Amino acid sequence: MSQALVIVAHGSHLNPDSSTPTFDHADTIRASGAFDEVREAFWKEEPSFREVLRTVEADEVYVVPLFVSEGYFTEQVIPRELRLEGWDVEQWDSDGTSASHTTLTATDVAGKTVHYCGPVGTHDAMSDVIVQRAESVTGDPEVGEGFGLAVVGHGTERNENSAKAIHYHTDRIRETGRFDEVEALFMDEEPEVDDVAEFFESDDVVVVPLFIADGFHTQEDIPEDMGITDDYREGYDVPATVDGTNVWYAGAVGTEPLMADVVLERAAEAGANVGNAISRVRAETGGVVGD
Amino acid sequence: MKASLSESLRGAATYARSVVSLVHAGAGLYHERTTWRDLPETRRAFLQWVEGSDERGLGERYAMLVDGGISRTWGQLLVTTRLASDGRRRYDLRHEADADGSLDDLSVYTDPLAARHLATETDDGDYRPLKTAPTLRTGWVFPDLSGEQLVQAVDFFYPATVANWHREQQGDLDVTHWRETAERQTGIYDIVDELSGEQVEWLAESCCVDSQCLKRRQWDEDADTELDVPRGDGEFPCREPCSVVVAAARNWAVLEGETEREYTLTLTPSEKNQLEDIIEAVADGRTDEIREADVYDGANRYRARWLRAKRFDEEGGLAGGDAADDE
């Protein structure tokens, strides 16, 4: 039985960087050799969700959404556009952050089995990626003591699950006790990222947006809202001092190489035979092996 | 005596060459008849197509494969098939505009994955959201791909075109027409189904003709209502309005919701012609070609600046009476 991995992501008509993390993580997984085929597909780029299944030759197809939360895209748009037969969100039996996978067929392609996975953003391993992002931006593999960590989401979106995903990881990381403080902040609702310094006692705060790709929100809005720059075009310092707090702004967590591991874990949980690729990819992308 | 010796040596050399060619072609044919049997059908059909097995007989095809190779274009891609000495096919893939470029002049790539990055921007560095726009950048070559790598690279340049072309060849291309696509949309695209048949014509004329997209449009307003806009001559079909077209349609659905008003503008006949020139130049993507000092072209920058200096009011717009303002 040959198996293919299809990574589905948003993409953009305007910003070429939007698909870069998708390509990068796909390449890491290709190089691991875990799948016979790996293909990227996009809502706004090509191949489209509508046509990607016909481009893969394998009989077993694992579809992993590179989205941060369950919601409009994972529940409506992707299943509809992939033409998943008999899809019902109940099949995920999710509380908003616990979707794992379901097995279906697609009317677009005869004879293929499609394993439709939950989004990467709500997988437990995503907490590790957030922490790894903090390590990358501070250059300190032990970062934690004396530091606060802010996990930032969009807020007030089409559904409440996006905030749930932020709180989910915030709670998980807080429970590890690694950072002095861990808080969830949002762009468009309280508590707002604008006032980041107010929510932390620590002198140093790492700010990690739970976004898949860098773009308008992570490169322009959040840096300006936090006041680490007056004009995003001029860039910002890392760390930058705002109201006496050193803000270490990490940019979109989705660009962290360890994200490839989350994609693999999703597919493996859905039944893909990935051999020891998970530990190899974790080792390669800086994650903890055998975790 | 001498002459006849050299003649027979030449004859022997030609004969030997033709024997070598024959063995070479034989190895190629053997390869085609054995290894290709196990290839997935779509891939095999495409590899046969690129060497024109639909256009020429076996003898001619192998003579060409051994001697110089067979070239065919797929959109702006140029594929040349040759037989390696072991009888396997090797493929050269490049932009058709670089047909005569030597490997020294072009950037040489070996990994098909590079195609994804080559497809991202035009020669001018502009982002290409529509992969089948006729704006593929030039200056690169994959000189030595296997069949599998070729198909992979082509699928990165023009995603899903091989799969859709093959379905069409088999007579089972699943076309989704405008109405069905529009009605399926949700969220901010929910309103695209408000476009009338005439507006869908304009949509296809704006985005889908050959000067804008190399796919051959097979979708219509619906299965019973053909659009008049030319479908295009592309090798590979477009089976459904793409995301670029749906996103554009959304904006037009919003803009077309405005009611028309009458404006009274004062222009000389040349100025009216000039407005038309400017619209034509932008619509045809010709503004870059207009020479700096060619003030005879209505879309020339100096001409446009003159018109702005003369006709714009303090608010930075065309000064003119709006019929609605007088009511």
Ligand code: SF4
């Ligand atoms: S809908 Fe039009 S622009 Fe889009 S791919 Fe098809 S032919 Fe090209």
